[in-house]
Amino acid sequence: MTMIFGIPVQALLGQLLVGLINGSFYAMLSLGLAVIFGLLRIINFAHGALYMLGAFIGYLLLVHLGIGYWPALIIVPLAVGLFGVAVERVALSRLYRLDPLYGLLFTFGLALVIEGVFRYFFGVSGNPYAVPAQLAGGTNLGFMFLPNYRGWVVVASLIVCIGTWLLIEKTRLGSYLRAATENPELVQAFGVNVPLLLTLTYGLGAALAGLAGILAAPVYQVSPLMGSDLIIVVFAVVVVGGMGSILGAIVTGYMLGLAEGLTKVFYPEASNLVVFVIMAIVLLLRPAGLFGRDG
Amino acid sequence: MKGPDMSEPLLAVRDLNAWYGEGHALHGVNLDVMRGETVTLLGRNGVGKTTTLRAIMGLIRKRTGGVTFNGKDLMRLPLHRVAHQGIGFVPEERGIFATLTVDENLILPPVVAKGGMSVDEIFELFPNLKERRNSQGTKLSGGEQQMLAIARILRTGVEMLLLDEPTEGLAPVIVQRIGELLATLKKRGMTILLVEQNFRFAARIADRFYLMDHGKVVEGFPVGQLSAHTDKLHEVLGV
Amino acid sequence: MSDATLHEERAAASLRLERALVALAIVALIAAPFVVYPIFIMKMLCFALFACAFNLLLGYTGLLSFGHAAFFGGAAYFCAYAVKAWGWPPEAGILLGTVGAAGLGLVMGFLAIRRQGIYFSMITLALAQMFYFFCVQAPFTEGEDGIQGVPRGYLFGVIDLNVTMNMYFFVLAVFLIGVFAIWRIVNSPFGMILRSISENENRAISLGYSVGRYKLAAFVMSAALAGLAGATKAIVFQFATLTDVTWQMSGEVILMTLLGGIGTMAGPVVGAGLVVGLENTLATSGFPVTIATGLIFMVCVLIFRRGIVGEVYARWLGRARGGGTS
Numbered sequence: 001m002t003m004i005f006g007i008p009v010q011a012l013l014g015q016l017l018v019g020l021i022n023g024s025f026y027a028m029l030s031l032g033l034a035v036i037f038g039l040l041r042i043i044n045f046a047h048g049a050l051y052m053l054g055a056f057i058g059y060l061l062l063v064h065l066g067i068g069y070w071p072a073l074i075i076v077p078l079a080v081g082l083f084g085v086a087v088e089r090v091a092l093s094r095l096y097r098l099d100p101l102y103g104l105l106f107t108f109g110l111a112l113v114i115e116g117v118f119r120y121f122f123g124v125s126g127n128p129y130a131v132p133a134q135l136a137g138g139t140n141l142g143f144m145f146l147p148n149y150r151g152w153v154v155v156a157s158l159i160v161c162i163g164t165w166l167l168i169e170k171t172r173l174g175s176y177l178r179a180a181t182e183n184p185e186l187v188q189a190f191g192v193n194v195p196l197l198l199t200l201t202y203g204l205g206a207a208l209a210g211l212a213g214i215l216a217a218p219v220y221q222v223s224p225l226m227g228s229d230l231i232i233v234v235f236a237v238v239v240v241g242g243m244g245s246i247l248g249a250i251v252t253g254y255m256l257g258l259a260e261g262l263t264k265v266f267y268p269e270a271s272n273l274v275v276f277v278i279m280a281i282v283l284l285l286r287p288a289g290l291f292g293r294d295g
Numbered sequence: 296m297k298g299p300d301m302s303e304p305l306l307a308v309r310d311l312n313a314w315y316g317e318g319h320a321l322h323g324v325n326l327d328v329m330r331g332e333t334v335t336l337l338g339r340n341g342v343g344k345t346t347t348l349r350a351i352m353g354l355i356r357k358r359t360g361g362v363t364f365n366g367k368d369l370m371r372l373p374l375h376r377v378a379h380q381g382i383g384f385v386p387e388e389r390g391i392f393a394t395l396t397v398d399e400n401l402i403l404p405p406v407v408a409k410g411g412m413s414v415d416e417i418f419e420l421f422p423n424l425k426e427r428r429n430s431q432g433t434k435l436s437g438g439e440q441q442m443l444a445i446a447r448i449l450r451t452g453v454e455m456l457l458l459d460e461p462t463e464g465l466a467p468v469i470v471q472r473i474g475e476l477l478a479t480l481k482k483r484g485m486t487i488l489l490v491e492q493n494f495r496f497a498a499r500i501a502d503r504f505y506l507m508d509h510g511k512v513v514e515g516f517p518v519g520q521l522s523a524h525t526d527k528l529h530e531v532l533g534v
Numbered sequence: 535m536s537d538a539t540l541h542e543e544r545a546a547a548s549l550r551l552e553r554a555l556v557a558l559a560i561v562a563l564i565a566a567p568f569v570v571y572p573i574f575i576m577k578m579l580c581f582a583l584f585a586c587a588f589n590l591l592l593g594y595t596g597l598l599s600f601g602h603a604a605f606f607g608g609a610a611y612f613c614a615y616a617v618k619a620w621g622w623p624p625e626a627g628i629l630l631g632t633v634g635a636a637g638l639g640l641v642m643g644f645l646a647i648r649r650q651g652i653y654f655s656m657i658t659l660a661l662a663q664m665f666y667f668f669c670v671q672a673p674f675t676e677g678e679d680g681i682q683g684v685p686r687g688y689l690f691g692v693i694d695l696n697v698t699m700n701m702y703f704f705v706l707a708v709f710l711i712g713v714f715a716i717w718r719i720v721n722s723p724f725g726m727i728l729r730s731i732s733e734n735e736n737r738a739i740s741l742g743y744s745v746g747r748y749k750l751a752a753f754v755m756s757a758a759l760a761g762l763a764g765a766t767k768a769i770v771f772q773f774a775t776l777t778d779v780t781w782q783m784s785g786e787v788i789l790m791t792l793l794g795g796i797g798t799m800a801g802p803v804v805g806a807g808l809v810v811g812l813e814n815t816l817a818t819s820g821f822p823v824t825i826a827t828g829l830i831f832m833v834c835v836l837i838f839r840r841g842i843v844g845e846v847y848a849r850w851l852g853r854a855r856g857g858g859t860s
Contacts, residue, residue, distance in 0.1 A: 043652050091836060101598045102835050105792065108785060108829025116824035172402070177396040179403055186390045189352055190404035191378030191451070232781060236660040239653060244552045269671060276664040280645055283657065287648040 011142040012265055019261015020254070021150055021219060024157035025212055027253025029234045030241065031161055032208035034249040035168070038181050039201045041101030042092060048231030049114035050206050052079045052224060054213025056118060059129050059222045069132035069218070076214040077207040084206025088199045096198075111228065118224035126221025149218055156215055161250045164208065168246055177201065233272075236279040241291050248291025303366070304350070305330045305455060305486050306382075313343075313350040318405060320346045322510040323360070333477070333487040335497040339532055344490040347507070348457045351488075352384050358394045379407045380475070383448035387459040387490075390438045396426060400432040401447045406478070407410035411452030414485035418474075421446050426532040438469035445476065455486040462496055475498055494521075494528065506531055548850065563706055567581050572702045573770070574673045575772040578769040578810045579709040585802030586716050592788075593797030594720055595752040596732030600784050601642065601662025602760050605635040607778030608665060609761030614681040615674050624687045624695055628708075628765040633671060635761020638665070640681030643753030647746055650735075666779045680775030684722035684768060696741055708766050712759050717799060719755060728752050760787075782824070789827055792834050795841030807844060 003009065029047060036044045044050075054076045061067040061075065087110065095103050131149045138147040168174040180187045180194050188194045213227075220226055234253075241252030256275050264271040282290065304327035313321040328334045336344045349355045351362050353374045362369040364380050372380070383404070391400055401424070402414065418425035421442050427435060435443060441461055448456060461477075462470045468503050470493075477487065479501050491497040497504070498521055506514040506524075508531050516524055566575050584606050591597050609631030617627040642665075646657040669675045676682075686695035695701045717727050731738045731745055739745050768774045777783065786809065794805025809827075816823050835839070840848055 025765055043656065091832065098839075101655070102839070104598070104600075104655060105788065106832055106835040107789075109828040109835065112782075112785070112824045112828030112831065114828075116503060116822045116828060119824070120822045143733065173404060175395055175399045177539060179392045182392050183390055185354055185374075186384075186386060187403070188374045189354060189378060189384045191375055191407055192403075193375045195375070213318060228781075232659055234655040234665045239649070239656055263666060273664055273667055276660050276667075279657070283645050283648045 007265055010144060015261045016258060017144070017146070017150060017261070018264070019258045021153055021257070022260055023254040023257015024154050025230070025253075026234060026237050026257050027161055027250045028157050028208060028212040028215075029230070030237045030249040030253045031164055031246060032205040033234060033238055034241075034243045034246055035164070035208070036179040036202055036205035037243045038246075039177055040092070040096065040103070040198055041100055042095065042107065043100065043235075043294045044202075044205060045107040045231065046087075046111040046114065047106055047107075047205070047209050047234065048186075048227030048229075049111040050080055050084065050209035050227070051216070051230065052118065052227035053083070053114060054210030055129070055217045055222045055226060056122075056211070056213075056224075058214040058217050059127055062129065072214050073211070077211040078212070080210025081203040081207030085199055085203040087206075088202040089232060092202060093195065093198065111231070115224055115228055115253075122224055124223065124225055124227075126223035129217035129222050131218040152218060153215055155210075155273075160208065160211060165246050165250065233275050236275045240275075240279050240282045240289060242289025245291045248289070252290060304430055305332075305365060306354075307361070307363045307364075307415075308347075308351060309361040310342060311347065311350055311362065311407040312359040313355050314357060315346070315355070320355075320356070320510055323510055324350075324507075324510070325423055325516070326353065326512055327376075328486055328488050330454075330486055332502045333481055333489060333500050334503045334505065335489045335491050335494070335501040336505050336507055337491065337494055337497070337528070337532065340492075342507045343510040344507055345459055346510075348384070348459055348488070348490060351366065352382065352457060354384075361383050378404070378451070378453065378460070381454045382406055382457060383451055383453035383455070384457045385444045385448060385459060385461065389433040389444040391435070391443055393431060395432050396429050396436065397432055397443060402450065404425045404447050404451045406437055406451050408452035408454070410454075414450065417446050417449060420479075426436045429504055438465050438472070441465060441469070441473060442476070445473075454484075455488065456480070458487060458489045460490055460492065462491065462493055470496060492532075494532070538605060539666050558712070567699060567702045570687050574810075574814065576702055576705045576770045577767070578807050579705050580770065581787075581790065581810050582803040582806035583709050583712045583763035583766075584801070585787050585794070585806045586713055587756050587763060588787045589791045589796065589798075589802045590716050590719065590759070591752055591756040592791060593731060593801075594725060595728045595737050595749060597749060597753070598788070599646075599658040599753070599756070600655045600781065600788070601658035601660075601665075602757075603781065603783035604642065604662040604665040605639055605757040605760040606764035606767075606787070607774070607776075607780075607783065608638055609635040609764040610768035610774035610778050611669065611675050611681065611788045612761075613765035614684045614768045616688060617769070618681060618684045621672075623691060624689055624769050628769065631765025631768070632758050632762045635764065636758035639754045639757025640750070640759075643750045643757070647749050647753070659784070662779070662784060663781060666776070666781070669776060669779050675774070675776070678776065680773055681768075682773045684772040684774070685834075686769055686772060695769065704805065705766055706734050708762065712762055713799070713803075716759065720799070724748075724751075744777075763826070766813060785831075786827065789831055792839075793841055795843030795845070795847075796839075797848060798841070798843040801841050801843035808842075 029051060033047055036042060046143055057076050057079050058072040060074050067075070091106060092103065095106060135149040135152050137285045138145050168177055176187065176192055176197060179196055184194050237253055237256050238249065240256065243249065256278065259278060260271055260274055263274040306328040307328045308324055309323055311324040312319070324343070324347050336347060338344050346355065350358045351369070353369065353372065364382060367379060367380055369380065395403065401417065423439060424443055424446060427439070432443070445461070461473055474496060481487065481500060489497060489501065498518060501518055503515065503517050504521065504529070505512045513531070514524070514527060588599070588602050591599055612634040613627040613631035614632045616622040617624060622630070633846060642658060642661045645661060646654050649657060670677060685700065689695050689700070689704055693700050695704065727738070727743060728747055731743070731748055735745055790805035790809045791802045792805070793808060794803065795801025812826065813823055816826055
């Protein structure tokens with residue numbers, strides 16, 4: 001059995017894969033946060049709760065309505081996205097002219113309520129969600145064994161991240177979004193319905209979180225607590241990457257996931273701290289963040 | 296549906312008051328712009344010329360009075376509906392977006408009416424923009440950015456332009472080009488409300504002038520009477 | 535009588551009223567343990583001090599820390615360990631907790647201040663979470679169980695803190711000293727500078743103040759006083775647990791301050807009283823506390839940003855000015 005730095009290759013690659021999976025979720029979630037923050041200037045603390053909501057909707061669809069994974073991949077983001085649209089219309093839109101702190105506090109309250117409701121009905125334990133039949137089992141790649149669903153998660157997250165990037169950087173709608181981020185007033189004066197754009201953006205961010213949730217369901221257990229611990233790590237990811245760039249958020253997410261995986265191999269006790277340690281180092285050396293454009 | 300009433304002004308502003316926060320910036324502005332005219336607002340810095348344009352457009356929401364365009368009351372409309380009435384706005388800062396290419400900047404304002412120029416026609420009129428179409432918007436020179444700011448409105452099919460200090464900070468050669476451009480637009484029937492400090496530039500294309508001071512219009516006269524009013528102009532503009 | 539003198543008269547009157555209310559409150563707090571369950575009031579006082587310390591940073595310096603539980607709970611751990619494992623007297627344990635929290639505040643504050651605004655808040659959250667993970671794993675905190683059975687001991691070697699009334703009046707003294715300290719800081723030249731930084735940081739910089747240092751100083755003071763509250767609570771309840779270092783606890787102190795009134799001295803005290811009281815009531819009713827907390831957050835942010843005391847001041851000042859022709 002081959003060894004690298006005294007660790008068997010299998011173990012190393014296994015942990016890197018886990019890190020890549022985690023990184024996929026970090027990337028998708030920090031992408032959503034960056035999109036929302038870019039245009040709305042609101043830090044969506046509820047992002048973790050929306051992710052959990054997505055996973056639970058998928059779980060409930062399966063358990064109560066017999067609706068499986070593949071339809072859920074469509075239904076869940078739509079449902080969470082619609083929920084996001086409602087939240088924006090009813091409440092968030094009233095906070096734009098205030099200090100950004102209030103947006104953070106409001107979404108914090110929202111996160112508490114969503115998590116509280118699910119905890120009330122489902123306790124704190126996890127619920128299993130089966131891997132869909134088409135993706136069960138694994139493939140022997142020679143140097144390692146790759147569970148098919150894990151491979152799918154990485155591919156799907158890449159598609160989602162790149163797709164979102166393309167939407168924002170290369171389409172007409174994306175140009176409205178980018179322009180509105182710079183000068184929303186002028187874009188409105190041109191005749192673009194910017195308030196609607198803001199609503200749809202929050203909806204998109206929410207949908208991304210929900211999609212991450214349903215993708216996560218077969219990997220992690222579906223539990224009311226799955227969002228809250230994750231969101232804090234995602235915040236650290238976002239501080240490291242800076243929220244000025246979509247690409248930066250994506251790259252940082254994958255990188256930090258891999259860093260976590262690597263740490264687990266060599267120094268397991270520190271693995272859930274490494275993201276924060278990296279954040280501290282980046283703050284000391286490059287406060288604006290690796291890809292940061294704004295302060 | 297009857298055609299436009301040529302005797303009524305295209306844009307009518309009555310007793311327009313506006314506030315920036317607590318500050319009362321406009322004290323009852325009255326002005327008219329007839330279809331096809333080019334009207335210039337003159338005045339020193341800070342008298343409310345830009346504020347007037349912004350208040351007409353709806354960028355300033357704390358306002359009272361009447362603003363009618365083509366017979367429609369603009370005061371009640373949300374900001375994003377105003378352009379759809381047929382008014383285009385070119386701000387003083389030009390508003391070219393840094394995160395967009397020249398091409399994206401050009402097609403950003405949505406088409407609001409028929410009769411606007413196509414992208415090809417625009418590039419014929421502005422060949423230097425065509426060359427730089429994939430550059431980042433803010434990499435253009437000041438003059439090119441001004442051209443782009445006007446060009447993108449031409450695509451939308453609006454019948455009236457609100458132009459805020461188009462020649463500010465530009466070299467005389469560019470100023471000349473802009474003057475030619477505005478003259479061409481005028482020939483094509485565009486109605487223009489222009490804010491300008493440089494009244495000699497304005498005199499080449501304007502049909503009428505309004506002189507503003509302390510947040511209101513104090514004098515209005517056609518271009519023919521410009522020389523008769525130079526004393527008053529010197530007094531109010533401090534030139 | 536001119537409007538100016540009328541306004542002055544009303545301002546003087548409101549100052550006298552404020553002083554009277556404070557005196558009344560102190561009297562009430564002295565009498566309270568004879569009427570209401572003392573442990574409950576002690577809990578309120580500890581959280582009230584925690585909230586006041588937090589408000590020093592948010593209300594007066596304009597910095598929203600999302601990680602203050604690290605100081606509150608961390609100090610509790612330091613104090614509990616010193617008193618239980620090393621046999622220290624309670625006042626030494628509390629001092630250790632306070633100093634430990636100050637040190638933690640120095641490190642966290644130094645890192646967090648490198649960014650502004652919303653990034654600052656996210657960093658404090660992340661760093662506090664790091665401390666939480668550290669507490670989960672560190673041997674001295676005893677993990678999930680926490681440090682139990684912390685002896686109350688003898689204050690200064692003579693006063694038996696196992697006697698409830700002794701404990702109560704000690705806690706009251708700590709609370710009053712802490713709040714008084716905050717009041718002095720807020721009304722000092724240092725406090726004025728903090729407020730000017732809060733209102734317009736750029737102007738403060740252009741006036742030549744090393745804004746970073748002032749922010750860090752405020753952060754450390756706030757952390758120390760939060761630690762004082764946490765360490766005292768550890769003695770009162772005789773345990774230190776993970777609950778006090780979670781982000782949910784950080785959220786709670788924000789709620790107390792928001793509900794009571796950011797930027798007012800009395801606000802956090804009122805807010806702490808209400809939230810602790812609310813949680814007590816809800817604990818028996820079965821209605822989930824987090825949902826109630828979350829709902830209050832959302833409602834406050836949307837329509838009640840001034841908080842209770844803030845609203846009262848606004849109405850009071852409104853009426854005071856309305857007497858003239860403003």
